[in-house]
Amino acid sequence: MKYLILVGDGMGDLPMAELNNRTPLEAADTPFLDALCRQGELFLTRTIPEGYPPGSDVANLSLLGYRPEKYYTGRAPLEAAAMGLRLTPEQTAFRCNMVTLAHASDNEVRMIDHSAGHISSEESHQLIAALEEGCASDTFHFHAGVSYRHILMVEGKYPQMNTVPPHDFIGKEVTIPWARYHAHPQWATLLDKAQAILADHPINVHRVAAGKNPANGIWLWGEGKLPAMPTLMQSFGLSGSLISAVDLLKGLGINAGLSIINVPGATGYLDTNYAGKVLAALESLRSQDFVFVHVEAPDEAGHQGSLQDKIQAIEDFDQKIVGPIFLGMQDSGEEFRLIATMDHFTPLCLRTHTVSAVPTILYDSRKTKPGCNVPFSERSGEAEDKRLHNEIANGELLMEKLLERHKHG
Ligand SMILES: [Zn+2]
Structure with missing residues (x-):
């Protein structure tokens, strides 16, 4: 079994008048995210614990399965790493x-x-x-x-x-x-x-x-100070890689014991080397169990307040990262479980991060459960959680769900 987490940084947003009360994620054309979502599970993940600033450091630490309350010491030691x-x-x-x-x-x-x-x-x-x-x-x-x-x-x-x-x-x-x-x-x-x-x-x-x-x-x-994080190998027996243009993410990966793949031309914006990231992710899974792929562009577009760039960044994440990686995994013949999500919201109207829980897709290539049959969005994530009376997941639970280690289904 192979495990993947694909993160569109800051993809989440609020409904906007100029989009007829839709969010950029709802307005963007995202056929792959929607298909994975319909065939998979959709739930909310609280990546920013109460009282924590909604930084990418805290949020991505959560997405890697660590509780920030236990392991977050600050941003600088991660960048230093x-x-x-x-x-x-x-x-x-x-x-x-x-x-x-x-x-x-x-x-x-x-x-x-x-x-x-x-x-x-x-x-x-x-x-x-x-x-x-x-x-x-x-x-x-x-x-x-x-x-x-x-x-x-x-x-x-x-x-x-x-x-x-x-x-x-x-x-x-x-x-x-x-x-x-x-x-x-x-x-x-x-x-x-x-x-x-x-x-x-x-x-x-x-x-x-x-x-x-x-x-x-x-x-x-x-x-x-140096965070005292166990590696994913120590916690879960997982070997893996992290792919990102951003030093902060690489520092998290190093502390989690992951191999850092530096993809040439990974810029952190719309002109990033998407194809290089896809190839690196698929290649790494030939010898390892897990890959974490991070795309910075939606967050940057959010900070710049550019609706056009944000929609472009979300569509690129869908069609140049999620789609090709999904198809590549299908071609490989390997069974896989894949999470597609975001670390936090970066609403265009605020141009900074917020603490909202993030919609999260969990797709299993074996299709062991019926799919949720709704498209991927902030709103459908919330509706699914309500419908199923889910307790909002934290990062630790997210990783346990991905690895099927969660005791309560
Ligand atoms: Zn972020």
């Missing part, structure tokens, strides 16, 4: 964004840009090298990632600072969270030194001259 950094128990990883800040005379600090104009890796790596040279200590070390996304590794104890994600404050005041770092002398010194180094750096001088946002500050958030 994807960058090849292995945390010791004494270390804490912080996400270190290159940002553009504006300081007003009355001590007001404003987040102009959480990405310093999506600074290139070529530029940001030189800046990180300068910060490592000027600010590193026994406590702090910088590690360069992609574009504006880097890691600050912290040795030993660190103060509780209630850090906030900079993308939640674009164009807004960040005076209070900025002051929280400065309440601790060692951290105040680090940030002020970093700011002084960045201000005069030739890269920023050039960026300003070219009319681009300078990387004139760092923003530290998403901190966490």
Whole structure:
């Protein structure tokens, strides 16, 4: 038996007036998702436990069968894993964004840009090298990632600072969270030194001259220690792979003990290499039990607020991922169980994630049960749960259902 989880990131949405009160998923042409759904089971999965922020990290951790309440420590250690950094128990990883800040005379600090104009890796790596040279200590070390996304590794104890994600404050005041770092002398010194180094750096001088946002500050958030996750092999005896363009997902996969397949041309948007992902998924299942395929594009379209792109991204997920993988598995002659779902909703009207439970298809190639005979949508997922009086599943239960380890049917 082979097991597959196919995830369209942020696919879920709300009914929209311009779609005659349908959601983008309902309006999109999704013949494969609908056929799998009709022949399979449909139920809701709560990927974001109560009280947790609806991040892709928490949501995909759930979809991999882990309870965030037990295993989620923060976003940064997952990204650190994807960058090849292995945390010791004494270390804490912080996400270190290159940002553009504006300081007003009355001590007001404003987040102009959480990405310093999506600074290139070529530029940001030189800046990180300068910060490592000027600010590193026994406590702090910088590690360069992609574009504006880097890691600050912290040795030993660190103060509780209630850090906030900079993308939640674009164009807004960040005076209070900025002051929280400065309440601790060692951290105040680090940030002020970093700011002084960045201000005069030739890269920023050039960026300003070219009319681009300078990387004139760092923003530290998403901190966490190494998560103590058992691998899927340890929990379920499963070998498997994860396919995604996104570092966060790769970090989750590494911590779950999965092989990470880097597909060339996987961009995280509409121009991603869909065919490459399909081939890699089918290929990996020749020698392994499980594959997790993640497609970022619907979420990106949601953040951009583009209805057209979101529908395109959903149709691409259906026809370029779900369809070819389903047909490829049929051709292989292997029995398989397949989940198709999303990690969370990214409603176009909000342009950010919400905590709604997500509709989830479970298809079994042996067709051991009659199908639910409804198409795939947010609304039909809810209706099915009501009709069957289902208790809403969590990620752990989702994995147990996929693997047929769930005791209650
Ligand atoms: Zn997501």
